[in-house]
Amino acid sequence: MNTVPNSIVVLGASLAGLSAVRALREKGYAGRLVVAGSEQSLPYDRPPLSKEFLTGDLTDEDLLLMNSDDDTLDVEWRMNRTATGLVRSPDGSHRVTFDDGSHFDADAVVVATGARARTLPGHSGLAGVHTLRSVDDARALRDSLSRAQNLVIVGAGFIGAEVASTAARMSLNVTVVEASPTPLAGPLGIELGAICAGQHAAHGVRLLTGAVVAALLGDDAVEAVQLSDGTILPADAVVVGIGAVPNVEWARDSELMIEDGFLTDSSCRTNVPGVYAIGDCARTFDDAHQVHHRSEHWSNAVAQAATVADTIMATPSGPAAIPYFWSHQYGKMLQFAGTRHSTDEVRFVDGDPGTGTFVATYDRDGDTVGVFAMNSPRLFTRYKKQLARSRA
Amino acid sequence: MILDNDSPVVTHPGATAFPVCELVTLPVGEVVTVTPPGMAAISVFHTSDGLYAIDDTCTHQDASLADGWVEGCTVECPLHEACFDLRTGVPSGPPAKIAVRTHDVSIVDGTVLLHLEEKGDAR
Numbered sequence: 001m002n003t004v005p006n007s008i009v010v011l012g013a014s015l016a017g018l019s020a021v022r023a024l025r026e027k028g029y030a031g032r033l034v035v036a037g038s039e040q041s042l043p044y045d046r047p048p049l050s051k052e053f054l055t056g057d058l059t060d061e062d063l064l065l066m067n068s069d070d071d072t073l074d075v076e077w078r079m080n081r082t083a084t085g086l087v088r089s090p091d092g093s094h095r096v097t098f099d100d101g102s103h104f105d106a107d108a109v110v111v112a113t114g115a116r117a118r119t120l121p122g123h124s125g126l127a128g129v130h131t132l133r134s135v136d137d138a139r140a141l142r143d144s145l146s147r148a149q150n151l152v153i154v155g156a157g158f159i160g161a162e163v164a165s166t167a168a169r170m171s172l173n174v175t176v177v178e179a180s181p182t183p184l185a186g187p188l189g190i191e192l193g194a195i196c197a198g199q200h201a202a203h204g205v206r207l208l209t210g211a212v213v214a215a216l217l218g219d220d221a222v223e224a225v226q227l228s229d230g231t232i233l234p235a236d237a238v239v240v241g242i243g244a245v246p247n248v249e250w251a252r253d254s255e256l257m258i259e260d261g262f263l264t265d266s267s268c269r270t271n272v273p274g275v276y277a278i279g280d281c282a283r284t285f286d287d288a289h290q291v292h293h294r295s296e297h298w299s300n301a302v303a304q305a306a307t308v309a310d311t312i313m314a315t316p317s318g319p320a321a322i323p324y325f326w327s328h329q330y331g332k333m334l335q336f337a338g339t340r341h342s343t344d345e346v347r348f349v350d351g352d353p354g355t356g357t358f359v360a361t362y363d364r365d366g367d368t369v370g371v372f373a374m375n376s377p378r379l380f381t382r383y384k385k386q387l388a389r390s391r392a
Numbered sequence: 393m394i395l396d397n398d399s400p401v402v403t404h405p406g407a408t409a410f411p412v413c414e415l416v417t418l419p420v421g422e423v424v425t426v427t428p429p430g431m432a433a434i435s436v437f438h439t440s441d442g443l444y445a446i447d448d449t450c451t452h453q454d455a456s457l458a459d460g461w462v463e464g465c466t467v468e469c470p471l472h473e474a475c476f477d478l479r480t481g482v483p484s485g486p487p488a489k490i491a492v493r494t495h496d497v498s499i500v501d502g503t504v505l506l507h508l509e510e511k512g513d514a515r
Contacts, residue, residue: 067489067490068489069489298472299472299473302473324473326471333455333471335470377455377456377459377471378459378470380470381459381460381461381468381470382461385461
């Protein structure tokens, strides 16, 4: 039934796309492999963009993900090319069209088109206003920060907190504006979100919660951020970190089912035979919780790349990876693994939140289902491995 | 890297012995990190297969491998899950690109010793 395709095109040349071609070759795929990416750069690592790349401690070259082991991948890289459509040919192959007028026919398609930063509606065009997603974004922001004194960050999620931490180290006056009452309540819950948010004040960064941006002021370049209560925050640079949206619009006219991401089963198959979706753009069925879920985490991109390679090659897949993400803020390593519901009981199992070094678990019906750690990688990993074992 | 009390100590010409700790203070499953003068931090792992010494910092990004998860002869970076072979320092796959440097270890009279090359290639 499942015949290995003669040719595969991977749409998206970031971590998920690169990991997919690596995994396919590792599992013995010998056919033609083409990767099309909308950016100019070969695959690069995004997490440092909000940290060491902004300070100049890492260069463009340091970010590149490929190494000499990848010389034997035998992949055709087609950069600077954004997919604009996907149609199924009568012979069962798939035709991908690109914005430069070219097209490519392949037996199978791995969609890894990622996500883009959400923007504040109606505030485009002012110089000094940034989102942070690509290396180009990071370069522009780095340039802005080098000349700025007052930075306002809209959104106190991970990107916002990481940029705040970096900019504070660069001695800027930083204000973080967050619409919700507690930052990071979504991923971490109110209690632990509040502990993480406490890091801002401890490092001289002002955090305004429950604060809604009404307008960005300025003629050509941004000069201030106005909040809905009338407060005016002077700003010569603004970073908008209010989440990301999956890049799916290009496939609107295809047969693919789209619902905040390309819907797939737990093996990364879309509803169209021979078309798969992985990484930030995919909303994958989670067998354990019987729901579709879209994850934007680094480790998810790597895990789903392995899954899709197993699916295409019809090789047995290992147990689903435990969801995991990390963040670096104010010199502290934050790590989370597992799943979290708002009703889970948070239990501090080691260290002391007051000292910035601790481990907490999320317990549900007597079972530990998640773990969060600040500056405690060793104990964190022990809990994470236990979670993996209990799931296997 | 080999370890039992009877194995001869092979010290390369030009290598200097650096005492790490007493073996009794480093039971199986434990790890100790030392920073010899002029060197990067080195972690010595005591696994069920013996003692292994590697540079402590993950070659992918700044994380301490001493905090990593040891299984058999590999250590998994606590941050990105990159795995390194403790015997060779070679990463088993992405995201790490470069091997961590390995160092020779021996035990002399109950003391764990690192045998440090002056400078040179990672082995």
